[in-house]
Amino acid sequence: MPGETNGHVSHRVPKDRHPTPEKRMDNAAMLYLDLLKRCLTNWLYGNVEEAKVRFEGLMSPEAALFCRSQGIRLLQRRSYEPRLRSEGRDWPPTAHTMIGPRRLDNLQFCIEDVLAHHIPGDLIETGVWRGGATIFMRAVLKCPVLAAPVCEPALLILCQVRRTLTG
Numbered sequence: 001m002p003g004e005t006n007g008h009v010s011h012r013v014p015k016d017r018h019p020t021p022e023k024r025m026d027n028a029a030m031l032y033l034d035l036l037k038r039c040l041t042n043w044l045y046g047n048v049e050e051a052k053v054r055f056e057g058l059m060s061p062e063a064a065l066f067c068r069s070q071g072i073r074l075l076q077r078r079s080y081e082p083r084l085r086s087e088g089r090d091w092p093p094t095a096h097t098m099i100g101p102r103r104l105d106n107l108q109f110c111i112e113d114v115l116a117h118h119i120p121g122d123l124i125e126t127g128v129w130r131g132g133a134t135i136f137m138r139a140v141l142k143c144p145v146l147a148a149p150v151c152e153p154a155l156l157i158l159c160q161v162r163r164t165l166t167g
């Protein structure tokens with residue numbers, strides 16, 4: 001994760017030899033959200049990502065047509081740049097979200113702030129792409145230690161145009 005290698009500070013669980021059950025739950029929630037950030041941004045496999053490559057220029061139009069008809073794709077190994085991924089400034093070929101772990105941190109902070117202040121209402125993401133940020137929003141809302149003070153779980157509303165970004 002960025003904190004370990006390049007500056008991004010992930011959630012660190014303080015060492016506590018005899019945590020209370022509440023504290024244990026709190027730590028588990030933080031670890032769960034941290035793991036989810038790594039999964040949704042493909043941090044776990046960022047060094048072995050593969051991006052789709054166009055057929056054009058690499059083979060005849062007939063061969064390209066044949067490949068397409070057979071569902072064959074060309075993939076190129078492409079390692080991510082951790083700093084760019086961390087800040088959500090690259091275009092991940094396989095991650096569920098392009099916003100990166102630091103912006104997911106910010107999203108978490110915003111939702112926690114809303115919950116802590118008992119602000120009523122729903123949450124909406126307008127333009128979900130592959131849905132990773134909304135999956136993360138749902139996870140934050142599901143964390144009992146965070147969501148407990150809320151009377152009713154907020155609705156999560158997803159919007160996406162039909163013609164979407166490629167990838």
Ligand SMILES: C[S@@+](CC[C@H](N)C(=O)[O-])C[C@H]1O[C@@H](n2cnc3c(N)ncnc32)[C@H](O)[C@@H]1O
Binds near residue numbers: 097099130134
């Ligand atoms: C920069 S991406 C969003 C990335 C996404 N939030 C994530 O977590 O990776 C912008 C998304 O908004 C969608 N979009 C653009 N204009 C839109 C509109 N008018 N209504 C709904 N979705 C829209 C695009 O198709 C794309 O999926």
